[in-house]
Amino acid sequence: MRAFFRVVLLALILVIVALVSALTAMRFAIHTREVAVPDLVGKTPAEARRIAELDGFQFEVERQYYSPKVPAGEVLSQLPPPGTETRRGWEIRVAESLGPQRVNIPNVIGESERAAEINILRRGLDVGTVAQVQMLGVPVDQVVAQSPSASASSISAPRISLLAAQAPQQQAFVMPSFAGQILSAASAAIKDAGLRVGKVTVAVAPQDLAGASPSPSPPPSQATPTSMVVSQSPAAGSKVLVGATVDLEVH
Secondary structure: OHHHHHHHHHHHHHHHHHHHHHHHHHHHHHHHHEEEOOOOOOOOHHHHHHHHHHOOOEEEEEEEEOOOOOOOOOEEEEEOOOOOEEEOOOEEEEEEEOOOOOOOOOOOOOOEHHHHHHHHHHOOOEEEEEEEEEOOOOOOOEEEEEEOOOOOOOOOOOEEEEEEEEOOOOOEEEOOOOOOOEHHHHHHHHHHOOOEEEEEEEOOOOOOOOOOOOOOOOOOOOOOOOOEEEEEEOOOOOEEEOOOEEEEEEO
C-alpha cells in the first residue's frame, strides 16, 4: 500500500512540474512575440503597409483628414502610437492626410436629400450621417441643416452630415365616450380632440313590446343641439388617429 502511495505522489509531482513548465514556456513565447509598434507617420500608405507587415502587423487606412502641415498622401496619425509594445498580428490603423483643404463646402440647405448627396459627391466630398427630424411646414426629405456649414474653412474631414425633414407621425389616442352628452357638447369635445363630427342620425324609439300604438309624441326627425347622444362609431375605447371621423346617434 505504501508503495502505491509513493507512485501516486510521484505522478502528482510530475504533473505539477509539467504544468509549471508549460506555463513558463507559454509566458516566454508570449513575451518573445511582443514587439514595438513602428513609427508610420509621414510615410506613404504603401510604404507604411510594407513596414508594418515586415514587423508582423496588420495594416489599415481607416480615415482621411485635411491637414495644413502633413502633405497629401502621407500618414497623418496612427493607432496604437509608435513605440507601443504589443503582440505580432495586431492591427495598426492609420489616418491618411489629404493635405490642406482645397474645396469649398456647398450650401445644400433647401435641397432634397438626394440632390444634396449628388452635389456633395460631385465636389469630391463624402456624405456623413443623415439624420431625420419632424418639422411642420417643411417638405418631406428637404435638407434643413448641414455640418460643416457652407463655405466653412479649416475642416478636418471631407464629410458633410445632413439633417432632413421627415413626415410627422400621426398622433393616436383612445376614443372617449360621448354617450349621455348633449349633441352640442359632444361635437365641441370631438373637435377639441382633433377629430371630425361625421354623420348624426336620430334613433327610432322602439314600439311597445305588447303591440301598443306608438307614443302620441314621436321623436324629432332631425337632431338638435340639445339631442342626447346614445351611441357612437368608432366605439369608446377604440384606438383612432387625429382627424378621424366620429358618427353619432342621438334621440
